[in-house]
Amino acid sequence: MSRIPNAPSLPQPTPEERALSQRLIDLIRAEIARAGGAIPFARFMDLALYAPELGYYSAGKHKFGVEGDFVTAPELGAVFAQCLAHQCVQILVALPNSDILEVGAGSGALAVQFLLELERLGHLPENYFILEISSTLRARQRALFAELATHLLVRVHWLDTLPSAGFRGIVLGNELLDAMPAERFRTDAHGGAQIQVGWENNRFVWREARASDALRDRLVTLGLPDGYVSEIGFAAEGWVRNVADILEQGVLLLVDYGFPGHEFYHPQRAAGTLMCHYRHRAHDDPLLFVGLQDITVHVDFTAIAKAGTEAGLDLLGYTSQALFLLGSGLEDVAARVDPTDARAHLQFTNEVKKLTLPHEMGELFKVIALGRGIEMSLAGFRLQNRRDRL
Numbered sequence: 372m373s374r375i376p377n378a379p380s381l382p383q384p385t386p387e388e389r390a391l392s393q394r395l396i397d398l399i400r401a402e403i404a405r406a407g408g409a410i411p412f413a414r415f416m417d418l419a420l421y422a423p424e425l426g427y428y429s430a431g432k433h434k435f436g437v438e439g440d441f442v443t444a445p446e447l448g449a450v451f452a453q454c455l456a457h458q459c460v461q462i463l464v465a466l467p468n469s470d471i472l473e474v475g476a477g478s479g480a481l482a483v484q485f486l487l488e489l490e491r492l493g494h495l496p497e498n499y500f501i502l503e504i505s506s507t508l509r510a511r512q513r514a515l516f517a518e519l520a521t522h523l524l525v526r527v528h529w530l531d532t533l534p535s536a537g538f539r540g541i542v543l544g545n546e547l548l549d550a551m552p553a554e555r556f557r558t559d560a561h562g563g564a565q566i567q568v569g570w571e572n573n574r575f576v577w578r579e580a581r582a583s584d585a586l587r588d589r590l591v592t593l594g595l596p597d598g599y600v601s602e603i604g605f606a607a608e609g610w611v612r613n614v615a616d617i618l619e620q621g622v623l624l625l626v627d628y629g630f631p632g633h634e635f636y637h638p639q640r641a642a643g644t645l646m647c648h649y650r651h652r653a654h655d656d657p658l659l660f661v662g663l664q665d666i667t668v669h670v671d672f673t674a675i676a677k678a679g680t681e682a683g684l685d686l687l688g689y690t691s692q693a694l695f696l697l698g699s700g701l702e703d704v705a706a707r708v709d710p711t712d713a714r715a716h717l718q719f720t721n722e723v724k725k726l727t728l729p730h731e732m733g734e735l736f737k738v739i740a741l742g743r744g745i746e747m748s749l750a751g752f753r754l755q756n757r758r759d760r761l
């Protein structure tokens with residue numbers, strides 16, 4: 372019998388999907404039992420997304436695009452990747468013989484379009500490294516290159532971990548940080564609680580435990596009212612510190628949805644930013660459809676900037692996705708669209724609207740650049756650099 376609750380407003384999983392989810396549920400239940408009755412939400416999110424062969428990103432589910440659960444900027448078409456390539460050329464010119472590392476490459480759509488544009492611009496890097504936690508996605512990325520840009524495969528190398536110290540070049544991540552496991556908390560008069568997940572009456576249930584020292588210290592800094600529920604991206608911050616450790620010279624460029632700290636922990640967001648995506652429906656119950664749906668949190672860009680600068684990086688830029696794309700050659704990309712080709716023109720216009728309009732991805736999505744040994748002003752932030760708001 373399936374233990375997945377029925378949510379009438381959501382499409383229901385197939386029997387095969389339910390069976391896959393059940394295996395993951397059993398695995399998480401076993402870990403909960405070993406842990407004495409509950410595990411931190413961050414660990415639950417980690418297993419739900421990345422448990423080998425069973426987690427949402429590790430299993431074979433489609434995930435991206437119209438047939439999947441959500442659409443990301445590179446899945447809309449080539450415009451996002453082409454603009455990003457224009458920004459990266461500026462950096463590659465200043466850093467000859469440097470490499471590019473994309474982390475969390477999803478379907479491979481960004482990597483393929485991005486490299487094709489760099490080739491067109493005459494600035495192909497020697498090496499394009501991809502660090503992807505999911506082996507099924509790695510296979511999918513390789514297949515996409517084989518289908519659309521076989522000749523570029525010689526430059527693409529898949530990594531299992533971050534490269535060792537001494538990396539020179541660009542580290543890219545689109546919608547990476549939002550997919551990293553986040554700590555969930557509730558504030559109270561006793562230093563705060565860590566939100567956990569337990570198992571009772573045949574289903575996952577919320578539990579709470581006293582906050583760890585690290586969580587307690589952060590809650591003191593945040594100074595939130597009692598009863599406030601939200602998330603802290605400790606894993607994302609740690610990852611930025613790890614990148615800082617290996618980046619000898621270059622830029623870490625991250626695109627994601629989120630806010631500066633004071634907006635992230637705004638009184639109106641007292642239930643946090645946790646979201647789930649299942650077949651293009653968004654809802655807020657991560658205990659549902661375990662392994663079959665995406666679980667995500669927004670990014671606190673102030674915390675990301677702090678993690679990077681405390682690890683020795685410079686905060687080079689922070690702005691909205693719309694302004695970043697406009698500063699990174701969107702007009703040049705537009706100029707290449709044949710106005711007499713009605714279909715191409717419509718596709719381009721629709722894509723640009725999705726990427727830049729404030730009520731679509733234009734304002735909620737932000738771009739942050741942290742770097743080391745970079746003297747120039749990056750083109751993507753020339754229209755507006757909001758780094759002083761972080």
Ligand SMILES: C[S@@+](CC[C@H](N)C(=O)[O-])C[C@H]1O[C@@H](n2cnc3c(N)ncnc32)[C@H](O)[C@@H]1O
Pocket residue numbers: 428435443444445446474475476477478481502503504505508544545546547550551610
């Ligand atoms: C929301 S998806 C975004 C995919 C792609 N960048 C896009 O924009 O379509 C998150 C991706 O990050 C990967 N990922 C998450 N944490 C990672 C980590 N620590 N290292 C490498 N990849 C990671 C996931 O497997 C997935 O491919």
